[in-house]
Amino acid sequence: xxxxxxxxxxxxxxxxxxxxxxxLEVQDDIEVVGEAADGAEGVARAEELQPDVVLxxxxxxxxxxxxxxxxxRELNNPARVLIVTSFTxxxxxxxxxxxxxxxxxxxxxxxxxxxGAIRSVHAGxxxxxxxxxxxxxxxxxxxxxxxRGGSLTExxxxxxxxxxxxxxxxxxxxxxxxxxxxxxxxVSNILMKLDxxxxxxxxxxxxxxxxxx
Numbered sequence: 001x002x003x004x005x006x007x008x009x010x011x012x013x014x015x016x017x018x019x020x021x022x023x024l025e026v027q028d029d030i031e032v033v034g035e036a037a038d039g040a041e042g043v044a045r046a047e048e049l050q051p052d053v054v055l056x057x058x059x060x061x062x063x064x065x066x067x068x069x070x071x072x073r074e075l076n077n078p079a080r081v082l083i084v085t086s087f088t089x090x091x092x093x094x095x096x097x098x099x100x101x102x103x104x105x106x107x108x109x110x111x112x113x114x115x116g117a118i119r120s121v122h123a124g125x126x127x128x129x130x131x132x133x134x135x136x137x138x139x140x141x142x143x144x145x146x147x148r149g150g151s152l153t154e155x156x157x158x159x160x161x162x163x164x165x166x167x168x169x170x171x172x173x174x175x176x177x178x179x180x181x182x183x184x185x186x187v188s189n190i191l192m193k194l195d196x197x198x199x200x201x202x203x204x205x206x207x208x209x210x211x212x213x
Contacts, residue, residue: 004031005122008051010042010068011035011084012060016107020055020084023111030118039063043071046079053122054081058096069099073197080121084109100198103127124168126200151193157211159186163199164206 007030009017014037021032034049036042039056040063046054054072058065069081083096083104093104102121105114117127152160155176162172169183176183187199196202206212 004029005053005118006031006033006049006051007118008033008042008045008049008054008079009035010037010039010045010054010060010065011057012037013057016057020114024115024118027115030115039065039068039071042068043075043077046072046077047075050077051079053118054079055084055118056081056096056101058083058085058087058092066095066099069096069101073100080124082117082121082127084114097128097200100200102200124170124199125166126203128200128203152190156186156190156193159183160190160202160206161212163187163190164203164212166203 007024009020009032011017011020017035017037021035024030024032033051034045036045038060042054042056043063056065056068063071065083065085072079072081080102081100083093083101084107085092085096085104086107087093096104103117103126105117105127109117120127158176159172162175167175169180169187172178173180173183178186187202190196190202191198194202194205196205
C-alpha cells in the first residue's frame with residue numbers, strides 16, 4: 001500500500017471512528033494510519049503521522065475541528081482536511097472552510113461517496129455545496145481582493161480559472177502544458193496578489209469575478 005492515500009480519523013465518538021475505519025480499510029487505495037478523539041490530539045497525530053487526508057469532526061470537546069484546522073495551518077501541515085459533520089447549518093460549516101478545510105461531507109454520506117470525496121480532496125479538488133459557497137462569497141465580499149485582479153498575468157488568470165473549475169495542480173499542468181512546479185508558483189503568486197489564504201478562497205474569488213477555465 002505504498003501509494004495508498006494515508007488517512008487520519010479525528011472524531012470524539014469511538015463508534016464513528018470504528019465505522020469509518022471498517023469501511024475505509026476495505027478500500028485498496030486508502031490506508032487508515034491513525035485516530036484521534038479531539039482536535040488537540042488530531043493536530044499532534046497529524047504532525048506525527050503526516051497523513052495525506054484528515055477526516056475531521058467539527059464539534060469536539062476541548063479543541064474543536066475549526067481550531068485544529070487553524071493550528072494545522074500555522075504548522076504548515078500539508079494534509080488536506082475533509083470535514084465530516086452531522087451539522088448542516090452554515091454557521092457550523094462555513095468557519096471550518098474559512099479555516100482551511102478542503103470541503104465537507106455529512107456523517108450519513110454514502111460510503112462510496114465518502115471514498116470518492118477522500119480521493120477528490122487528495123487530488124487537490126475542493127468540495128463545496130452551492131449554498132455554502134454562496135455564504136462564503138458573501139462573507140468574503142468585503143475583502144475579497146476586488147480591484148487586485150488586474151495585477152494578474154494572463155497565465156495566472158488561466159490558472160485561477162482552472163482552480164475555480166476544481167482542477168488539481170497536476171490537471172492544470174496537463175491542461176496548460178506546464179510543469180507542476182510552475183503551476184505551484186503561479187498559485188502562490190495568485191494568492192499573494194489577491195491577498196487570499198488558500199485555494200478555496202481563490203476558487204470563490206474566481207467565481208465571484210467571473211474568471212473561469
